[in-house]
Amino acid sequence: MRYTSERSTDPGLLVLTSLAEGPKHGYAITHDVEQLAGVRLGPGTLYGALARLESNGLIEALPAEDRRRPYRLTGKGSAALSEQLQALEYVARSGLARLRVAKALQ
């Protein structure tokens, strides 16, 4: 059974992770997140997350290209993403270590 925690599928975190690679517009973010995490963000969820992130100053919009508008990480967004990923990494490392200990004791 595959278990996906809510934290690792948080749309905001996924969008920030996608933008860590460079500026992207809505379609490119959706496609990248699907490849990266196997999560298909609906248009409502995606733009809800983009609006929240932009409102908090974590991302900024670049000039529109036709009907699409690319977004990029701000310095604050980069720092917030790094902090979130380090917290997730700590949890992942601790969890794996505990599993190894439990397996050795069996």
Added chain:
Amino acid sequence: MTRRLAQLILLCYPLAFRRRYGEEMRALLDETPTRAATVLDLSRCALAAHLHPPASLADVVNIGDRLRASTSGVLACWVAFAAAGFGFYKTTEDSPYQSAGNSHLLLGGAHLTIQILAILASVAVLAGALPLSVLALHRARRQRSLRMLVSLPIAAVAVFAGLTGLLILVAHSQPSQHPSTAGGVAFIVWGLAGLACSAVCVLASRRALFAVPVARRWLLVAFACGALVTAAMAAMAIATAIYTIALSVDASALAAEPNGPLQATSVSVSLVLLLVVMILAGTLAATATRRGWRSVTQPDTSEAI
């Protein structure tokens, strides 16, 4: 079909959200396959955008347009609420319910309260809409596109009135007094036609409101009436909840009777469903009113907006 539905649901997003992200969202919808899940996702997120609007969008729309969006939002919610209210009236209009209301104070009191509030709210809707309608009609004499917009609700109401008259004629020509499947289907068709007519009226009046320059005082009058209507909706939803509970406790036999156009549910289930629609419409109206209130409390020097 789902793509068209998804595009329509985009119209349910708050005005500021649509102005900022609408075009990008439409572009994304054009580029990706649209499924039922997409429609559900957009519906859920449109509601969330109304309940928790991002702070950065506060300055996207000017004060006049925010007041317009607030009043037309309350009007749309009132139409949905009134449809549920009509369902409540049809469910509880028969003499056994009146007798139960006479013998149980809570039932009779809640029913009377709903009726009084419905009349007050309807008067407030008319009072708020009248100055704006006069302005729109006056301007429509010179503006062809506006003439088209103001004639749409009139045409929709005329078609609906014609359909209602036709169904009344057919109903009177049937001798049976018992509910039949054909009668139930006819009622559903009539209800859907009423909703379509209401949707045309709301959308056309909203478009017209945004197309006409209106003095700030008239928008404030409409907003104040909208706030009254919102308060009345909240009070009516509470009274309906009291009525529903009281009916189940004091007149459980009536509450268990079959109900609905096809007699598919019980009276209590119908009332709970209607109450859910009322609460949803009331919550959205309260959100629109709160947003309008923020615009009112902001200083503005312009007269015509």
